[in-house]
Amino acid sequence: xxxxxxxxxxxxxxxxxxxxxxxxxxxxxxxxxxxxxxxxxxxxxxxxxxxxxxxxxxxxxxxxxxxxxxxxxxxxxxxxxxxxxxxxxxxxxxxxxxxxxxxxxxxxxxxxxxxxxxxxxxxxxxxxxxxxxxxxxxxxxxxxxxxxxxxxxxxxxxxxxxxxxxxxxxxxxxxxxxxxxxxxxxxxxxxxxxxxxxxxxxxxxxxxxxxxxxxxxxxxxxxxxxxxxxxxxxxxxxxxxxxxxxxxxxxxxxxxxxxxxxxxxxxxxxxxxxxxxxxxxxxxxxxxxxxxxxxxxxxxxxxxxxxxxxxxxxxxxxxxxxxxxxxxxxxxxxxxxxxxxxxxxxxxxxxxxxxxxxxxxxxxxxxx
Amino acid sequence: xxxxxxxxxxxxxxxxxxxxxxxxxxxxxxxxxxxxxxxxxxxxxxxxxxxxxxxxxxxxxxxxxxxxxxxxxxxxxxxxxxxxxxxxxxxxxxxxxxxxxxxxxxxxxxxxxxxxxxxxxxxxxxxxxxxxxxxxxxxxxxxxxxxxxxxxxxxxxxxxxxxxxxxxxxxxxxxxxxxxxxxxxxxxxxxxxxxxxxxxxxxxxxxxxxxxxxxxxxxxxxxxxxxxxxxxxxxxxxxxxxxxxxxxxxxxxxxxxxxxxxxxxxxxxxxxxxxxxxxxxxxxxxxxxxxxxxxxxxxxx
Numbered sequence: 001x002x003x004x005x006x007x008x009x010x011x012x013x014x015x016x017x018x019x020x021x022x023x024x025x026x027x028x029x030x031x032x033x034x035x036x037x038x039x040x041x042x043x044x045x046x047x048x049x050x051x052x053x054x055x056x057x058x059x060x061x062x063x064x065x066x067x068x069x070x071x072x073x074x075x076x077x078x079x080x081x082x083x084x085x086x087x088x089x090x091x092x093x094x095x096x097x098x099x100x101x102x103x104x105x106x107x108x109x110x111x112x113x114x115x116x117x118x119x120x121x122x123x124x125x126x127x128x129x130x131x132x133x134x135x136x137x138x139x140x141x142x143x144x145x146x147x148x149x150x151x152x153x154x155x156x157x158x159x160x161x162x163x164x165x166x167x168x169x170x171x172x173x174x175x176x177x178x179x180x181x182x183x184x185x186x187x188x189x190x191x192x193x194x195x196x197x198x199x200x201x202x203x204x205x206x207x208x209x210x211x212x213x214x215x216x217x218x219x220x221x222x223x224x225x226x227x228x229x230x231x232x233x234x235x236x237x238x239x240x241x242x243x244x245x246x247x248x249x250x251x252x253x254x255x256x257x258x259x260x261x262x263x264x265x266x267x268x269x270x271x272x273x274x275x276x277x278x279x280x281x282x283x284x285x286x287x288x289x290x291x292x293x294x295x296x297x298x299x300x301x302x303x304x305x306x307x308x309x310x311x312x313x314x315x316x317x318x319x320x321x322x323x324x325x326x327x328x329x330x331x332x333x334x335x336x337x338x339x340x341x342x343x344x345x346x347x348x349x350x351x352x353x354x355x356x357x358x359x360x361x362x363x364x365x366x367x368x
Numbered sequence: 369x370x371x372x373x374x375x376x377x378x379x380x381x382x383x384x385x386x387x388x389x390x391x392x393x394x395x396x397x398x399x400x401x402x403x404x405x406x407x408x409x410x411x412x413x414x415x416x417x418x419x420x421x422x423x424x425x426x427x428x429x430x431x432x433x434x435x436x437x438x439x440x441x442x443x444x445x446x447x448x449x450x451x452x453x454x455x456x457x458x459x460x461x462x463x464x465x466x467x468x469x470x471x472x473x474x475x476x477x478x479x480x481x482x483x484x485x486x487x488x489x490x491x492x493x494x495x496x497x498x499x500x501x502x503x504x505x506x507x508x509x510x511x512x513x514x515x516x517x518x519x520x521x522x523x524x525x526x527x528x529x530x531x532x533x534x535x536x537x538x539x540x541x542x543x544x545x546x547x548x549x550x551x552x553x554x555x556x557x558x559x560x561x562x563x564x565x566x567x568x569x570x571x572x573x574x575x576x577x578x579x580x581x582x583x584x585x586x587x588x589x590x591x592x593x594x595x596x597x598x599x600x601x602x603x604x605x606x607x608x609x610x611x612x613x614x615x616x617x618x619x620x621x622x623x624x625x626x627x628x629x630x631x632x633x634x635x636x637x638x639x640x641x642x643x644x645x646x647x648x649x650x651x652x653x654x655x656x657x658x659x660x661x662x663x664x665x666x667x668x669x
Contacts, residue, residue, distance in 0.1 A: 047563075050563075050567060051566075051567075052563050052566065052567075071566075072563075072566045072567045073566065073567060073568070073569035073570075077567065078567065079563075079564070079567050081560045081563070081564060082560075083558055083560045084560075085558065085560035085561050085563065085564035087561065087564075087565070087578075087579050088561075088583055089579075089582035089583055090582075098565070098568050098570070098578070099567075099568030099569055102568050102569035102570045102574065103569045146564075146568075
């Protein structure tokens with residue numbers, strides 16, 4: 001059963017169209033991440049689901065109820081805000097009780113619910129404090145607690161971790177995942193951080209310029225990105241894009257692109273992708289981790305192409321080392337384990353995993 | 369030792385020059401401040417002293433002189449028995465008129481201003497910015513422009529020559545300011561608070577009472593002080609629309625000078641002026657620091 005169904009949803013502010021026909025669906029218990037760069041419309045979409053923004057056209061169903069003109073309080077949702085939006089003059093407990101009071105929940109039941117949620121989130125010690133007396137992470141928990149005291153059809157999160165420092169963000173990410181596994185509520189989670197989307201979501205909707213570019217599970221979004229935007233946005237460092245041409249050398253299809261010094265690299269293609277291409281010209285997409293140093297145990301394998309490239313910059317991060325390589329006049333980033341890391345100026349022998357490579361149509365930027 | 373001593377001596381000379389310069393700067397600053405504070409405080413001192421001096425002594429030694437007598441008679445007279453235009457009741461009735469005008473007008477205009485500010489910042493609607501601009505015009509509009517319309521309105525409402533009429537005038541005339549103050553304060557209150565409360569099931573009024581008003585004391589104190597002193601000290605509307613026993617104290621003070629009596633009673637006038645000035649002075653005295661703090665402080669984040 002679907003907890004949330006969105007059909008051809010549009011939103012305009014005056015002449016500016018911020019959502020251009022969004023279709024989305026969340027099954028009960030699913031964790032959906034809306035991800036995209038700022039200004040892509042993801043927060044507007046969430047506000048429309050919450051009922052905080054009006055619908056220009058299209059339909060929003062929560063459960064099987066059309067909620068286009070239903071008040072936020074009657075939509076059976078709970079929301080966590082980026083700024084936490086805790087009521088500054090109320091204690092933590094009063095913050096959590098406010099919604100239940102508004103809905104006329106009996107006091108005894110309020111107490112019971114607050115006790116249960118406070119235990120779940122380990123915020124019992126702060127119940128009597130004001131938000132101003134809490135740290136960022138504690139406020140974050142209280143904000144989630146305020147949402148959890150309700151037992152809604154839908155949880156909405158609006159970039160809840162972006163005000164936390166890097167370490168706390170990773171911890172809270174894990175907590176949110178655990179929490180979702182425990183309570184199993186349908187969740188819509190807005191973020192601009194593709195790592196958060198990948199780690200948390202059961203399905204990811206990648207948004208750009210008011211449109212959903214791809215709506216699929218994290219594995220598909222990462223390995224079979226629908227277009228160059230999704231490919232470039234998901235993954236850090238980004239996928240490398242190389243203008244190339246399809247050729248047939250000795251009956252086997254391959255892509256060619258020029259190398260510095262007049263040479264041409266020719267990498268074989270697999271999975272019948274060459275037959276699907278509309279034109280000879282394509283964009284070859286290779287993720288940094290699909291480049292590695294040639295060694296006896298990878299060169300012989302099926303689907304591994306070999307070439308060599310000049311190493312321009314080496315950036316060790318500890319666990320892995322990034323290197324900027326020259327493919328002709330293009331710069332390409334590779335991700336290597338430290339023991340196979342190149343040195344600056346080296347002409348590095350590379351093994352390219354062509355089974356994982358993506359081809360895009362240069363005219364439409366779509367995956368071939 | 370020699371190497372250490374030489375630079376130390378050079379350092380000392382420079383330090384001495386610097387500290388002398390600093391001293392002179394201080395002298396100039398404090399000198400100027402003293403002059404200006406005297407300009408403000410000397411008239412007050414003169415009036416306070418005259419209110420305790422004997423009228424005969426004032427006539428002999430002049431208005432500005434060291435007191436040689438100390439009496440409270442002028443205060444009692446000014447409060448209770450002094451005759452203005454044939455009525456010998458002192459200023460007490462006018463004092464209470466002012467109080468019954470200022471307190472309700474302050475409370476009502478502040479609450480309405482808070483409500484306006486809440487709507488104009490958190491419940492915007494098409495045209496609300498235009499409406500705010502029009503409300504702002506009232507801030508720059510001199511009161512005398514509204515004299516004729518008010519005369520017409522008060523006449524039609526049957527509120528001419530009444531304290532209630534003045535309350536109505538001051539509530540309406542003050543709305544521009546109170547709306548401006550509160551709206552600018554609430555604009556800095558995060559919208560997410562209101563959104564969260566709406567999802568929590570709170571409506572327009574519950575959000576106002578439970579969330580907006582509790583974070584408003586800094587701006588409400590500013591507004592109340594501003595309105596209280598402004599309305600108390602207001603004079604034009606009082607003179608134009610009330611007379612005799614209905615007048616607020618500022619207007620009655622004028623009648624005191626135009627008494628047409630034999631000798632000008634400087635002692636009683638001084639006491640009367642002080643009675644008229646006490647409430648705003650007390651408000652500033654007790655609320656002044658909150659006023660400054662509230663004006664400079666942003667919203668609660």
